Structures are given as C-alpha cells and as structure tokens.
Amino acid sequence: MAGETSQLSPIGVFDSGVGGLTVVAALRRRLPDEPILYLGDTARLPYGIKTAETVRRYTRRNVDFLVGRRVRAVVVACNTASAVALDGLDVGLPLWGVVEPGARRAADLSHGRVGIIGTASTILSDAYPRALRRLRPGLEIVSQACPLFVPLVEEGWHEDEITEAIARRYLEPLLERQIDTLVLGCTHYPLLKPLIQRLVGEEVRLVDSAESVAETVASALGGAAGRRGSTPPEHHFCVTDGPERFGALARRILGEAEVSLELVEMT
Amino acid sequence: MAGETSQLSPIGVFDSGVGGLTVVAALRRRLPDEPILYLGDTARLPYGIKTAETVRRYTRRNVDFLVGRRVRAVVVACNTASAVALDGLDVGLPLWGVVEPGARRAADLSHGRVGIIGTASTILSDAYPRALRRLRPGLEIVSQACPLFVPLVEEGWHEDEITEAIARRYLEPLLERQIDTLVLGCTHYPLLKPLIQRLVGEEVRLVDSAESVAETVASALGGAAGRRGSTPPEHHFCVTDGPERFGALARRILGEAEVSLELVEMT
Missing domain, CATH: 3.40.50.1860 (Rossmann fold)
Structure with missing residues (x-):
C-alpha cells in the first residue's frame, strides 16, 4: 500500500490547518536533514467542532494522500484527529499521533x-x-x-x-x-x-x-536518518484552501523566505 | 435541470450550519403552509474563513443537492455564500441570497x-x-x-x-x-x-x-402560495455532520417537539 519509499522519502505531516507548522518547526530542529511533506486540510477546518465519524473520514483521506505521495512515515499533528481517528488505522508505515x-x-x-x-x-x-x-x-x-x-x-x-x-x-x-x-x-x-x-x-x-511528538519521531527515525547533504532538505506544503494565507504564515513560523506550496483538492 | 417541481414542492434553504434556522423561522411566520427542505453543511463549516473559490465550489454542490431533491425555489441563507457564490449561478429556479x-x-x-x-x-x-x-x-x-x-x-x-x-x-x-x-x-x-x-x-x-430575505421570498411566492391544508406542512432537515446536535438546536429555535433529520454526504 505504501508503494516504494526510501530513506530519501519525506516525512508526511498532516494537520487540519496551520497549527501543525509548530510540529514541523520542532521536527526540523531535531531532524534538520529530513525533507517534510505537509498537508493542511484548510478547506474543511476546524476539525475540533466536528463529530468523530467525520474527523475519521477526513483523516483517512488525508493520510492516504500522504501515503500516495510516497512518504516514509506519517505524523498526525492535529490533536482532534489523533484523539479520534487513529485507532485501528494501519497504512503499512510508521504513524504517530500527538496524543x-x-x-x-x-x-x-x-x-x-x-x-x-x-x-x-x-x-x-x-x-x-x-x-x-x-x-x-x-x-x-x-x-x-x-x-x-x-x-x-x-x-x-x-x-x-x-x-x-x-x-x-x-x-x-x-x-x-x-x-x-x-x-x-x-x-x-x-x-x-x-x-x-x-x-x-x-x-x-x-x-x-508538538515538542513531544517531534521527540518521539526523532528517536524512532534518528538512528536511520535520511539523506545527508550540504544543501538543506526541500520541504513541500499542500493545502486544500487558501495557499497564499498559509504560505505567509508558514514563512513567518518557519523563518524562510520561500516555501514550496501546492493547492490540492480532497473529497 | 430542475426536474419536475410543483407548488407542492418544498422551498430549499441552504446554510453552512445552524444559522439558517433563523431564516426558516422567519419563512414559517410568513409562509406557514410551505414545506421547507433544509441543508446544513455542518461537515465543512464555517464558510466565513475560507476563500471565495472554495465557498463557491461548496455552494454549487449544495444548491445542486437541493435542486436534485426537487425544491421549487432556493434560499441561500448563508451570508458568506450569498456574498461570494451567487454571481452567474443559474439553476433554472428562483434563487435568493440574503445580501x-x-x-x-x-x-x-x-x-x-x-x-x-x-x-x-x-x-x-x-x-x-x-x-x-x-x-x-x-x-x-x-x-x-x-x-x-x-x-x-x-x-x-x-x-x-x-x-x-x-x-x-x-x-x-x-x-x-x-x-x-x-x-x-x-x-x-x-x-x-x-x-x-x-x-x-x-x-x-x-x-x-434573515427577516429581509423571508419578506422577499414571501412576496415573490406568496401570490402563488403552495399547498393549503389543515395539517401543518412537513419540513425536512439534511446535514452533512452531527445530526443529533443540529436536531437539538432546530427543536429549540423552531419550538417543535420533533424534527425530521437526515445525514447526507457531500463531496
């Protein structure tokens, strides 16, 4: 199900919106050489006021999207999704929630x-x-x-x-x-x-x-760390709505001049 | 496109959530014999923080759903959807926004x-x-x-x-x-x-x-008012998430002991 992944593949991080960027920041401090593929489901946020059934449906689609993009592991940065949608979810890859x-x-x-x-x-x-x-x-x-x-x-x-x-x-x-x-x-x-x-x-x-899950991921993946190089790894950010607004926040939170953004549709 | 509708068909009311119930209450005061079919897109609310493109996409799908259920007219109760998604929207039926x-x-x-x-x-x-x-x-x-x-x-x-x-x-x-x-x-x-x-x-x-749009709809449809009968008309409420919570609010706002509820999926 996970397709071909390698230690060069990015770590997938999913959140309902921009909040998961704090997890990205924490991951980057601990695993500076790992590329990250982020998915923010901004078209359907917030999750915290929706029923567990709906949050489960959204989470499965979002995790499938990351798996389809060949990530090597998935971090569910959203607390609501971590709290209600991870029981019994098996995608054949390492998967962590924040709870x-x-x-x-x-x-x-x-x-x-x-x-x-x-x-x-x-x-x-x-x-x-x-x-x-x-x-x-x-x-x-x-x-x-x-x-x-x-x-x-x-x-x-x-x-x-x-x-x-x-x-x-x-x-x-x-x-x-x-x-x-x-x-x-x-x-x-x-x-x-x-x-x-x-x-x-x-x-x-x-x-x-955010800090706690970054620590957990770092100790699990740290020994088998991905690519090492003199150039910084490339991160990529997918959102389901409002890439401009997301990009502005991502640049501010991550302290970067440019971030690579993509608008995707999720059903 | 609108299929077979008649004066017995309900008036369709769409909102992102429960807010449109104030429009339903106002419509019922002015057109007490008209059945109403309501759609609340609770799985994707709130609309007010999303981009115009996304609100337009959601609105079109929601209006199509009501048209597919053979309503005789559509009221877009959501201000955000009315503000950004109605220009050029033609469904072959009378359609009003609140703006x-x-x-x-x-x-x-x-x-x-x-x-x-x-x-x-x-x-x-x-x-x-x-x-x-x-x-x-x-x-x-x-x-x-x-x-x-x-x-x-x-x-x-x-x-x-x-x-x-x-x-x-x-x-x-x-x-x-x-x-x-x-x-x-x-x-x-x-x-x-x-x-x-x-x-x-x-x-x-x-x-x-809510009051203003009810007045507009009542004067447009009032002359050609729908069924007249001794039994009150049947209203029906569709939501994309959380029917229990919606039902509790609907009963309170509309002052009814029972409301007819249905959970629907929208993509």
Missing part, C-alpha cells in the same frame, strides 16, 4: 494532578485521560474544552486582556483542582503559552504536544 | 450612514457595500469583520461581559463614524441582537437579513 507522546510526557512530569485543555472534540473523545490512565493509573485528571482559543489565535489576539479574561474562565476549574502539569492539547495553544503560563503560575509544567 | 434583501432594507431605512458587520470572507467580498452603492450611490458605508462572534454564539455566551467587551472593540470604529443603520451580515448575529442594540444605542436601526 500518546503528549500523555507520556505529562505522565513523566506530573506529581499527581494533570490538566488537559483542547478542542471540544478532543476533550469529548477522552483520549488524553485514557492514555494517561494506561501510563499511570493513579493520576488525577481534569479536562477542559477551550473552543474560543483557536479563533482567538487566528484573530491574532495572543497577548490581550480579552484573551486573558477568557483563559482565566477556562482555566479556573483546573486551578481549583491544583493541577501541577497542563497538557496543551491543540497545536494552536503553544502560541498562547506565555499567557497561559502566567495564569497557571510558574510551578505548573506545560506540555507542548 | 440583496438585507442591503435593500438598509438602503430604505438609513439616513446616510450604514455599518456592515459579518465574517471575514463576507466583509472581504465587499458584497454589501456594492449592493448598497447600486441602490443609493451617496451612502456612507463602513464595514467590520467580527470573526469571534460565531464562536461566541456557538459557545452560548450570548449575554456575557466577555462578549460585550469583544463587541465593544468590533463596533467602536462604526460608532465613531456615527452610523444610523447596522446590517447584521451573518445568520448567527441576530442571537446577539439585544447586546448589539445596547452597545450601538436605541437610535441605530438593526437590519436582520
């Missing part, structure tokens, strides 16, 4: 009380608590959906008194339960990290699942 | 200064200002995208100090220009009407495009 690595990191760090924040669908799926309970059965876990965080980040209000008031409301129930570790269960949330850290206090550890 | 009726109502009411609020895509399309300038060339027009209003309504924070602070920020530039009429250019916004009216002041007239 398992994020949960493992939180289980390692916590003294006993873990908070999870994410989209409505991620929280409803209970995927993080299930993963955490498998790893450390005694953990106390409290979850909170934060549906306004993604639109606030998209609006560009990262450091803003309104965003702070909303974050305070969402985080209050977690603070009452005295969490010591907080999982940022959505790729958009690391952009709110300074504000969230200020509200929960310096002693609460924040787990960025 | 033209909303603009006409605002042109009738205004003393000279009109404000428009809507999604990012609706505002970017400039469709309301263009329609207004055709109707009354001398009007002063000021537009403002309010991307957080839809998620705030979805979160259920209709009357809330945070929503008020956000609305204040969005509406300030309109108030500085001393608008006398404000078009609520998104089907979600009527749910924020009391809050918006309070902020802009009682002397500013609010135009609800």
Whole structure:
C-alpha cells in the first residue's frame, strides 16, 4: 500500500490547518536533514467542532494522500484527529499521533494532578485521560474544552486582556483542582503559552504536544536518518484552501523566505 | 435541470450550519403552509474563513443537492455564500441570497450612514457595500469583520461581559463614524441582537437579513402560495455532520417537539 519509499522519502505531516507548522518547526530542529511533506486540510477546518465519524473520514483521506505521495512515515499533528481517528488505522508505515507522546510526557512530569485543555472534540473523545490512565493509573485528571482559543489565535489576539479574561474562565476549574502539569492539547495553544503560563503560575509544567511528538519521531527515525547533504532538505506544503494565507504564515513560523506550496483538492 | 417541481414542492434553504434556522423561522411566520427542505453543511463549516473559490465550489454542490431533491425555489441563507457564490449561478429556479434583501432594507431605512458587520470572507467580498452603492450611490458605508462572534454564539455566551467587551472593540470604529443603520451580515448575529442594540444605542436601526430575505421570498411566492391544508406542512432537515446536535438546536429555535433529520454526504 505504501508503494516504494526510501530513506530519501519525506516525512508526511498532516494537520487540519496551520497549527501543525509548530510540529514541523520542532521536527526540523531535531531532524534538520529530513525533507517534510505537509498537508493542511484548510478547506474543511476546524476539525475540533466536528463529530468523530467525520474527523475519521477526513483523516483517512488525508493520510492516504500522504501515503500516495510516497512518504516514509506519517505524523498526525492535529490533536482532534489523533484523539479520534487513529485507532485501528494501519497504512503499512510508521504513524504517530500527538496524543500518546503528549500523555507520556505529562505522565513523566506530573506529581499527581494533570490538566488537559483542547478542542471540544478532543476533550469529548477522552483520549488524553485514557492514555494517561494506561501510563499511570493513579493520576488525577481534569479536562477542559477551550473552543474560543483557536479563533482567538487566528484573530491574532495572543497577548490581550480579552484573551486573558477568557483563559482565566477556562482555566479556573483546573486551578481549583491544583493541577501541577497542563497538557496543551491543540497545536494552536503553544502560541498562547506565555499567557497561559502566567495564569497557571510558574510551578505548573506545560506540555507542548508538538515538542513531544517531534521527540518521539526523532528517536524512532534518528538512528536511520535520511539523506545527508550540504544543501538543506526541500520541504513541500499542500493545502486544500487558501495557499497564499498559509504560505505567509508558514514563512513567518518557519523563518524562510520561500516555501514550496501546492493547492490540492480532497473529497 | 430542475426536474419536475410543483407548488407542492418544498422551498430549499441552504446554510453552512445552524444559522439558517433563523431564516426558516422567519419563512414559517410568513409562509406557514410551505414545506421547507433544509441543508446544513455542518461537515465543512464555517464558510466565513475560507476563500471565495472554495465557498463557491461548496455552494454549487449544495444548491445542486437541493435542486436534485426537487425544491421549487432556493434560499441561500448563508451570508458568506450569498456574498461570494451567487454571481452567474443559474439553476433554472428562483434563487435568493440574503445580501440583496438585507442591503435593500438598509438602503430604505438609513439616513446616510450604514455599518456592515459579518465574517471575514463576507466583509472581504465587499458584497454589501456594492449592493448598497447600486441602490443609493451617496451612502456612507463602513464595514467590520467580527470573526469571534460565531464562536461566541456557538459557545452560548450570548449575554456575557466577555462578549460585550469583544463587541465593544468590533463596533467602536462604526460608532465613531456615527452610523444610523447596522446590517447584521451573518445568520448567527441576530442571537446577539439585544447586546448589539445596547452597545450601538436605541437610535441605530438593526437590519436582520434573515427577516429581509423571508419578506422577499414571501412576496415573490406568496401570490402563488403552495399547498393549503389543515395539517401543518412537513419540513425536512439534511446535514452533512452531527445530526443529533443540529436536531437539538432546530427543536429549540423552531419550538417543535420533533424534527425530521437526515445525514447526507457531500463531496
């Protein structure tokens, strides 16, 4: 099913939109010689407000697309897709979601009380608590959906008194339960990290699942690292809508003058 | 193309999600004997953050679906779709968007200064200002995208100090220009009407495009009204994702104990 792939083939990264670029940035720091093929399903985002059935259907099509483009491994950077669509998904290639690595990191760090924040669908799926309970059965876990965080980040209000008031409301129930570790269960949330850290206090550890999955992928593929060369690897970005807007954000997040963009149609 | 339709055929109403239910409610008040076939494209919402090309593609498929189900007329309840996807769209049936009726109502009411609020895509399309300038060339027009209003309504924070602070920020530039009429250019916004009216002041007239389009449809079809009977007409609701959640909202907005629901797939 995976066709002919080699160590020269890119790592495939899929997200519903631009959020997965934080995973790309983290992967590039750890595996600077690996080319990446990215797919952002911008025509159908956001996934976090859709049912599990629909997110599963979209995820399978998107992963098939990457496999069809001969990637050597797939990283599902979207928390919602990782939470609801990966059970039983076998594409004959290494495949990672962000939930398992994020949960493992939180289980390692916590003294006993873990908070999870994410989209409505991620929280409803209970995927993080299930993963955490498998790893450390005694953990106390409290979850909170934060549906306004993604639109606030998209609006560009990262450091803003309104965003702070909303974050305070969402985080209050977690603070009452005295969490010591907080999982940022959505790729958009690391952009709110300074504000969230200020509200929960310096002693609460924040787990960025983009960083965690990059670490997992790097240790799995690192030994069998791909091409080595003096020229940097070529990354390629496919989106289902709005390549111009995506390109502007990708250049900013990745700090590159040019990125290779392609508009694709997905049914 | 429209197949066999008759005066017994339903009126087709399409929206990206639940917002168009306000149009259904307004239509039912004016045409209580007309059956309605509704299509909510909940698997791909929101449209207001997508490019015009993608919204055009989705709209054509959705309108084709309604035509294939033998509706006698089509109402595009979604402001974004009305703003960017109706030019040159001919399905051989009467077809109305919400922009033209909303603009006409605002042109009738205004003393000279009109404000428009809507999604990012609706505002970017400039469709309301263009329609207004055709109707009354001398009007002063000021537009403002309010991307957080839809998620705030979805979160259920209709009357809330945070929503008020956000609305204040969005509406300030309109108030500085001393608008006398404000078009609520998104089907979600009527749910924020009391809050918006309070902020802009009682002397500013609010135009609800759901009401305006219902009036237009009623006067076009009213003379040739459909079936008359002692039993109420049967309405039917198709959605592309999450029929349970949609059904709960539809029952609440329409005040009915049961609604006829169907999950459909759209590519």
